[in-house]
Amino acid sequence: MLEVKRLCKSFGGVSAVDDVTFSVEAGSIHSVIGPNGAGKTTLFNLITGIYTPSAGQILFKNKDITGLRPDKLARLGMSRTFQNLQICMNMTACENVMLGAHLRLNHGILAGMAHLRKLVRQDAACREEALGFMQFAGVGQYGDSDASQMPFGALKRLEIARALATKPSILLLDEPAAGLNHTETGEISELIKKIASSGLTVVLVEHDMKMVMHISDHVTVLNYGTKLASGTVAEVRQNPAVISAYLGTTAQQEK
Numbered sequence: 276m277l278e279v280k281r282l283c284k285s286f287g288g289v290s291a292v293d294d295v296t297f298s299v300e301a302g303s304i305h306s307v308i309g310p311n312g313a314g315k316t317t318l319f320n321l322i323t324g325i326y327t328p329s330a331g332q333i334l335f336k337n338k339d340i341t342g343l344r345p346d347k348l349a350r351l352g353m354s355r356t357f358q359n360l361q362i363c364m365n366m367t368a369c370e371n372v373m374l375g376a377h378l379r380l381n382h383g384i385l386a387g388m389a390h391l392r393k394l395v396r397q398d399a400a401c402r403e404e405a406l407g408f409m410q411f412a413g414v415g416q417y418g419d420s421d422a423s424q425m426p427f428g429a430l431k432r433l434e435i436a437r438a439l440a441t442k443p444s445i446l447l448l449d450e451p452a453a454g455l456n457h458t459e460t461g462e463i464s465e466l467i468k469k470i471a472s473s474g475l476t477v478v479l480v481e482h483d484m485k486m487v488m489h490i491s492d493h494v495t496v497l498n499y500g501t502k503l504a505s506g507t508v509a510e511v512r513q514n515p516a517v518i519s520a521y522l523g524t525t526a527q528q529e530k
């Protein structure tokens with residue numbers, strides 16, 4: 276589904292992502308882990324077209340997507356959420372999710388004005404669909420609530436609902452459990468598993484090791500921008516380089 280080949284990105288003198296290669300199988304949950312500053316978000320920004328790589332190649336469904344813009348990638352079936360929530364607080368919950376669907380339906384403002392009635396009809400359908408995605412993500416009850424009135428945990432789910440509304444084949448989640456309590460983290464894990472069983476491929480950056488080990492099919496470990504290891508949960512757990520660089524420090528937390 277996704278292949279990252281010898282990917283590099285440097286900012287001035289800092290190699291944020293340095294010669295990283297891995298591939299993500301269709302329908303799997305693939306996690307990218309690593310300490311703060313390891314290059315996880317930069318990697319996501321490269322894959323989703325926010326940054327242009329300094330070197331290397333990215334293939335999505337066997338198509339070279341290196342350097343393509345985020346809107347192009349969205350149309351090809353790639354969607355993401357952000358480490359820092361990107362929700363429009365002056366809109367309702369449902370409107371936020373409709374934004375996601377509009378990305379797919381949008382024919383441009385002028386075309387929209389020329390086909391106003393069609394647009395209104397489409398909006399009704401779009402709204403219904405948005406509510407469906409909200410229900411799926413467990414925030415259906417917030418329908419027309421102002422986003423600014425929603426609790427943080429619900430906003431994290433709302434952002435996932437909006438990403439799903441673009442009907443992606445791959446979903447990239449940057450720290451979906453950040454800031455959530457234990458119960459909410461468990462609920463987000465279940466949602467991610469539900470998304471994968473509905474046929475989507477999920478790539479996840481996450482700090483919560485227990486969650487990663489619980490839900491991932493495959494794990495890639497980054498450290499100082501380089502790939503330390505990539506494999507199944509069991510393989511990565513036993514990798515000595517991973518244990519000394521990362522897992523060793525969090526093994527206590529896992530218990």
Ligand SMILES: Nc1ncnc2c1ncn2[C@@H]1O[C@H](COP(=O)(O)OP(=O)(O)O)[C@@H](O)[C@H]1O
Pocket residue numbers: 286289290291309310311312313314315316317318
């Ligand atoms: N836009 C940027 N400009 C300069 N340096 C950056 C930028 N984004 C990330 N970095 C640097 O790249 C490294 C990796 O950061 P990041 O990808 O955010 O790590 P992670 O998400 O794993 O915590 C860090 O040293 C960070 O300071």
Ligand SMILES: [Mg+2]
Pocket residue numbers: 315316317358
């Ligand atoms: Mg990050």
